[in-house]
Amino acid sequence: xxxxxxxxxxxxxxxxxxxxxxxxxxxxxxxxxxxxxxxxxxxxxxxxxxxxxxxxxxxxxxxxxxxxxxxxxxxxxxxxxxxxxxxxxxxxxxxxxxxxxxxxxxxxxxxxxxxxxxxxxxxxxxxxxxxxxxxxxxxxxxxxxxxxxxxxxxxxxxxxxxxxxxxxxxxxxxxxxxxxxxxxxxxxxxxxxxxxxxxxxxxxxxxxxxxxxxxxxxxxxxxxxxxxxxxxxxxxxxxxxxxxxxxxxxxxxxxxxxxxxxxxxxxxxxxxxxxxxxxxxxxxxxxxxxxxxxxxxxxxxxxxxxxxxxxxxxxxxxxxxxxxxxxxxxxxxxxxxxxxxxxxxxxxxxxxxxxxxxxxxxxxxxxxxxxxxxxxxxxxxxxxxxxxxxxxxxxxxxxx
Numbered sequence: 007x008x009x010x011x012x013x014x015x016x017x018x019x020x021x022x023x024x025x026x027x028x029x030x031x032x033x034x035x036x037x038x039x040x041x042x043x044x045x046x047x048x049x050x051x052x053x054x055x056x057x058x059x060x061x062x063x064x065x066x067x068x069x070x071x072x073x074x075x076x077x078x079x080x081x082x083x084x085x086x087x088x089x090x091x092x093x094x095x096x097x098x099x100x101x102x103x104x105x106x107x108x109x110x111x112x113x114x115x116x117x118x119x120x121x122x123x124x125x126x127x128x129x130x131x132x133x134x135x136x137x138x139x140x141x142x143x144x145x146x147x148x149x150x151x152x153x154x155x156x157x158x159x160x161x162x163x164x165x166x167x168x169x170x171x172x173x174x175x176x177x178x179x180x181x182x183x184x185x186x187x188x189x190x191x192x193x194x195x196x197x198x199x200x201x202x203x204x205x206x207x208x209x210x211x212x213x214x215x216x217x218x219x220x221x222x223x224x225x226x227x228x229x230x231x232x233x234x235x236x237x238x239x240x241x242x243x244x245x246x247x248x249x250x251x252x253x254x255x256x257x258x259x260x261x262x263x264x265x266x267x268x269x270x271x272x273x274x275x276x277x278x279x280x281x282x283x284x285x286x287x288x289x290x291x292x293x294x295x296x297x298x299x300x301x302x303x304x305x306x307x308x309x310x311x312x313x314x315x316x317x318x319x320x321x322x323x324x325x326x327x328x329x330x331x332x333x334x335x336x337x338x339x340x341x342x343x344x345x346x347x348x349x350x351x352x353x354x355x356x357x358x359x360x361x362x363x364x365x366x367x368x369x370x371x372x373x374x375x376x377x378x379x380x381x382x383x384x385x386x387x388x389x390x391x392x393x394x395x396x397x398x399x400x401x402x403x404x405x406x
Contacts, residue, residue: 009075010063010082017086018056021093025051028097042104050103051093053110059086133384136377143371144172149378151175155341155352157361157372172375174382176343180258180351181383184333187262187347188269188326193319195266196273203274204281205303216278223271227331234264234336246348254338259347261337265329269322276321280314281307313399320394324387330355354383 026048033040062085066078096103141149152173199219203212239255242263246253284307292302308315330353338350339360361376 010066010078013079014056014059014063014082014086017059017090018052021051021055021086021090022048024090025093025097028094029099029103032097033099036099038099040099041102042107046103046107047093047097047101049107050096050110051090053107054093055086055089058089130384133377133381136374137381139369140371140374140378144375144378148172149174149375150382153343155357157357157375172371174379176341177352177354177357177379178382178386179343179345180337180341181327181353181355183258183345183347183351184262184265184337184353185323185326187259188265189319189323191263191266192269192273192322192326196270196318196322197277197315199270199274200277200281201303201308204278205299205307216275219274220271222268223275225268227268227329228335230264230268231331231335234260234332238264239336242348251348253348254350256336256338256350257348258337258351261333261335262347264336265326265332268329268332269325272322272325273318276318277311277315280311280318283314284310316394320390323390327353327383327387328355329353330359334359354379 026044029040029044029047032038033044059082062082066073066081070078149172152171153175154171154173155176156171199215203216207215235255239257239260242257242260243253243255288306288310289302292306297305333353333356337352337356339352339356340350341352341357342349344351358376358379361373361379
């Protein structure tokens, strides 16, 4: 079957070049002015050959995987040659190839948009379906207001097990605690880096510092997790012992600090791009009125760039909420209801992974609890995005 795909690709490439050459030759011999460039005739031939040929290939792989290779090749070759004959006939100077190519591209872009929307709807539908089944067994009030999280249930009638406690408040509390620590670390540092690079640093410093900072974004999260477990956690524990209180190696502040370092490039890069997009005329007007560099940066540039900075912070918050590996290694899995960042906590994503892995029944309340956690987290993230969009819209109207 790989040979058939290679043949289909070669047919598309050959159709492109042959149709383009045919359009040029016919235009030169007939003396008729071409409506579309020769390249559009080639692109049209590529679409006409490629789409039906790959559709036939997909159907053969799906419904007739055991078909003889010779028969399959004959079907693919017949499809490709037939569509090439049509494309070659249409390669005329007066044919509006550009119009048809633009329509095909527009339809392809629309199809991609539909796929994205349908994927989102499918995710929401799956979350809703499994969550409804979960809430049929567990009260939504208990889930949203319960203070104990211990989703251990008996899987069989002859198996002894707990009835399960599905109070998700400790899980969401740990999620927001780790996220808050991460934003406290990444927010000010990332924003100050962006302001320095865009307003104060010269080109040489900027060309060195910005790529170095963005390297942090390319480090795997498991490496951050190891760093938090082996370096940051013991350091915080030693600091706590020196101050007279006990602090475990795995804690919310350890995971949040490491996570904050990880998302610094996200905040700094996006904020830097937004600040650089502020028109220079606004800075010049502020300087003309006698404002200093600091006053211009804080009162004019920062205010004008605030919508984009808010967007950067919301994206960083979403990144922090969705992180798993760092929390597993640096914060642990204990579902503690606490506001103390020096204690071990767990997050929604960690619990989802724990609930959906291992030897367990998929239709049990324990497994379906993961979908309920995901649904509530989806709603919370949606509310945060709507809130951020309202702030962005408010200040955008003010400064545009």
